[in-house]
Amino acid sequence: MSATQHAPGAGSREANMDSLAREAREALRLRGDRLRAGARAPTDGPEAVDPELAEADLRELRDIEAALARIDRGAFGRCERCGGAIGRQRLRAVPEARHCITCATLDR
Numbered sequence: 001m002s003a004t005q006h007a008p009g010a011g012s013r014e015a016n017m018d019s020l021a022r023e024a025r026e027a028l029r030l031r032g033d034r035l036r037a038g039a040r041a042p043t044d045g046p047e048a049v050d051p052e053l054a055e056a057d058l059r060e061l062r063d064i065e066a067a068l069a070r071i072d073r074g075a076f077g078r079c080e081r082c083g084g085a086i087g088r089q090r091l092r093a094v095p096e097a098r099h100c101i102t103c104a105t106l107d108r
């Protein structure tokens, strides 16, 4: 019988996630700023403006902004598809990840 009960040590895990979220926020902000600066001031030469790259940058920027919003909501590190936890290792490597590794693999 599984009554609703809080997992032991949830508080300390939250504290850990908080420092990871703060770390991720800094990294995301930095990358967002750089992407925005690049979008506004393209490097000289017509070949430097690659529409495909610009599109990828835009998508990345959107992911970054969504991740920042999740951090503000306190939903950082939760998979948007299954609601499960996104591994800390994955969050460190991809702070803007929306899905856990399982869902990300399924989504491919």
Ligand SMILES: [Zn+2]
Binding pocket: 079, 080, 081, 082, 083, 084, 099, 100, 101, 102, 103, 104
């Ligand atoms: Zn998932």
